[in-house]
Amino acid sequence: MTDHCTTTVGSYLADRLEEIGLKHYFAVPGDYNLVLLDRILENKNLEMISCCNELNAGYAADGYARATGGASAVFVTYSVGGLSLLNAVAGAYAEDLPVIAVSGGPNTNSEAEFEMLHHTLGKLDYDYQRDIFSKVTAEAVTIRDPHEAPTKIDHAIQTALRFRKPVYIEIACNIADAITSKPNVRSFGGPTASDPVSLKAAVDHVANLLNNAAKPVLVSGVKLRSFGAEENFHKLADASGYAIASMPNAKGFFDEQHPNYMGIYWGPVGSPGCGEIVDSSDLCLFAGPTFTDYTTTGHAALVDPSKVIQARPNSVVCPNQTFSNVKLSEFLEQLAPRITANDASMVAYKRIQEDPPALSAGAPETPLSxxxxxxxxxxxxxxxxxxxxxxxxxxxxxxxxxxxxxxxxxxxxxxxxxxxxxxxxxxxxxxxxxxxxxxxxxxxxxxxxxxxxxxxxxxxxxxxxxxxxxxxxxxxxxxxxxxxxxxxxxxxxxxxxxxxxxxxxxxxxxxxxxxxxxxxxxxxxxxxxxxxxxxxxxxxxxxxxxxxxxxxxxxxxxxxxxxx
Incomplete structure (x- = not known):
């Protein structure tokens, strides 16, 4: 950690990134972020990974967040760097990944003196990059005053972790080296807790529905990982005895060696037998799903809404009832002990289960397929x-x-x-x-x-x-x-x-x-x-x-x- 007598805006940011668990960050240098990179490099507990271009650096930050389950950071220069990074950050937003995008910015005196700057659109507009990033991030802040830096940096990091979305931090090039407060002790928690009244009501209602269903099934969705619910989904699967499927973008989020795992629910291109069991079930609990044209094969895989319960990151949506301010992981955890085991859907699946086709290798000279x-x-x-x-x-x-x-x-x-x-x-x-x-x-x-x-x-x-x-x-x-x-x-x-x-x-x-x-x-x-x-x-x-x-x-x- 940086000594408080020499804490700069750049070193403050580096210390906070270390504090939330980062060991690496991705970077492409440019004249607006060079001093900032100097200050980040002073933290020997963080390693800079230098990338070939900003788009790839953003994709690397995406992959890092997936691998670690936490946040990631990417540093670029103003405008030509930031706008090259934009597509990767938009992808991280769509995929619920807390990427912290950091850009150098124009000197604070430039705006006061109405300077036309290089790397820009050739207009006297110093906020357009932040405005653009605000569309693909959960928070976009510009730091032009070192005294405001700790509050803005902390708020952006907290937002990324709480909402599992990217954030944008722009630091003026002459502010990165300015002295500011040392990083004071604080916690950077994840998503907030459920409203206990709404959580109890949701668990009571869903448990009653599932326990009265004849052939219920569970389907894992992509948001299980982003919102820390994989483990509790497994607990629910073990307790229920139901047949289990995964949506295609959630492959690997549920143990495929589990005895009740059927495969991928993807309509006409899903695992053999899986779609038939899900579609014929009288009640399906989808945990953390996204229903898009891609995940539903052009909307060919759509279960009757009257038979679907959606456990979303912050709510539970039943056929005729919605419970708000209910967090996905807490809901699954409290639902598991309330479920009466029922293997009817698994028995039905085993009746139609197909062995995967045997595929033997050809001769060494056989053209590849x-x-x-x-x-x-x-x-x-x-x-x-x-x-x-x-x-x-x-x-x-x-x-x-x-x-x-x-x-x-x-x-x-x-x-x-x-x-x-x-x-x-x-x-x-x-x-x-x-x-x-x-x-x-x-x-x-x-x-x-x-x-x-x-x-x-x-x-x-x-x-x-x-x-x-x-x-x-x-x-x-x-x-x-x-x-x-x-x-x-x-x-x-x-x-x-x-x-x-x-x-x-x-x-x-x-x-x-x-x-x-x-x-x-x-x-x-x-x-x-x-x-x-x-x-x-x-x-x-x-x-x-x-x-x-x-x-x-x-x-x-x-x-x-x-x-x-």
Whole structure:
């Protein structure tokens, strides 16, 4: 911690970031944030991870927050840096990740003297970046007075942790080095507690509904993790005896080795038998769900609202009753002991349960298919694995994986920004060094953010990356094809040698057959550093579920306008 006699605005922020558990932050320098970075670097308990550009730094902060379960921080310069970061912060907002975005700002004298500044829009407007970020953050503050810095910094951090959303802090370039108060002792708690009266009423009402249902089921949703409710959802699952499903963007949030786990509820592209049991149930409790066109396959997976209970982050919505100011984790925790065990839905599922199709390896010279790639990835998974699946066919291939207890699975399904996975992989490796992430990345997505492979090499991280080269934007092809879905092919594996230069330790290989893939995986697993395998797949080889899903989403997108 910084001595109070020398506490600057920058060192105050660094101490607060350390206090809430950060060990790293991501940064791209620029003249408006250089002094701020000097002050942050003085805190030896925080390590700076230097990124190639601001968008990737934001994606890395996204991945770090996922890996640690806490907050993350990213530092950029004003305007040209901040607006490059914006898309990643918007994605973090959509995905409920407390990313703390910090930007340097113009000198405080510039506004008073009406100066036209570089890196700006060429207007006398000094607040436009903060105004823009206010649309994609839970709080956006500008610090131009060192005496106000502690209050504003603390408020922004508290907001990020309480609401699980990004916040924006802009610090004028001549204020970062100004003396301010030392960080006084305080707590930065998470979400507030439930209203006890409303909580009790919700638990009483839902317990009565579930205990009187014939075949109730539970479905885990994506907000379980963001709002700290995974453990209590497991307790409810154990107590209930119900059949359990997960929504696609919540894959891995519930133990897939649990005896009552059915699979992914995703309408026509979900796990075999899972959708039939959920849809035929007389009462479904969805815990932390989001119902979008993507998670419902173009709204093809919609349970009758009269049979649905939604436990949301701050409320419980029943068919004819809503309870507000009820926190998700507390609700699930108190509901569990009130449930009478009922295995009717699980018995029904076992009647129709299908064994996964057997997939035997072909001859070594057999051309690769996505199915064979996924089968190899399945064999690689351990309790310490984390699968990072890029937007596209990797979603659908990843859904086929049977995750061991303890392993994790990450996708960005709400925001769906292609290119997200490369930066997120960097952040995940930094935030969870005990895991060896496996990334599934399509060639089209990779071309957006490929530079950050060099950062992964720079810090000698150890992911195994499968670059799926099939010559285009496959997910877009299946929604609506056109010449815009074609891309220029690269020698992807050779990029690792470019990024290695004289001092890197990245390894890369290329596989077009099953035998070549087996050899590449063997080498990658034994390599102590980043491993990159370019997998050559036919352009028309994609998951069957992507074809089905794409047609439903295209139909939903293509609805004609209503005429009044």
């Amino acid at each position: 996505t199915r064979q790639l996924v089968s190899r990835v399945q064999q690689m998974l351990t309790a310490d694995s984390a699968v990072i699946a890029e937007t596209g066919d990797s979603w659908f291939n990843g859904m086929q994986l049977n995750l061991p207890t303890g392993s994790r699975f990450e996708i960005q399904m709400q925001y769906g920004s292609i290119g997200w996975s490369v930066g997120a992989l960097l952040g995940y490796c930094i935030g969870a060094p005990e895991r060896r992430p496996i990334a599934l990345i399509g060639d089209g997505s990779f071309q957006l953010t490929a530079q950050e492979i060099s950062t992964i090499i720079r810090y000698n991280l150890n992911p195994i990356i499968f670059l799926i080269n099939n010559g285009g934007y496959t997910i877009e092809v299946e929604i609506h094809d056109g010449p815009y879905n074609n891309i220029k092919n690269w020698n992807y594996a050779d990029l690792v040698h470019v990024f290695n230069a004289a001092d890197g330790n990245g390894w890369s290989g290329k596989a077009a057959t099953e035998g070549e893939l087996d050899e590449a995986i063997k080498t990658a697993k034994s390599h102590n550093g980043p491993a990159f395998i370019e997998v050559l797949i036919d352009r028309d080889d994609c998951s069957k579920n992507l074809l089905v899903w794409g047609s439903h989403v295209a139909k939903n997108n293509g609805r004609p306008p209503r005429v009044n």
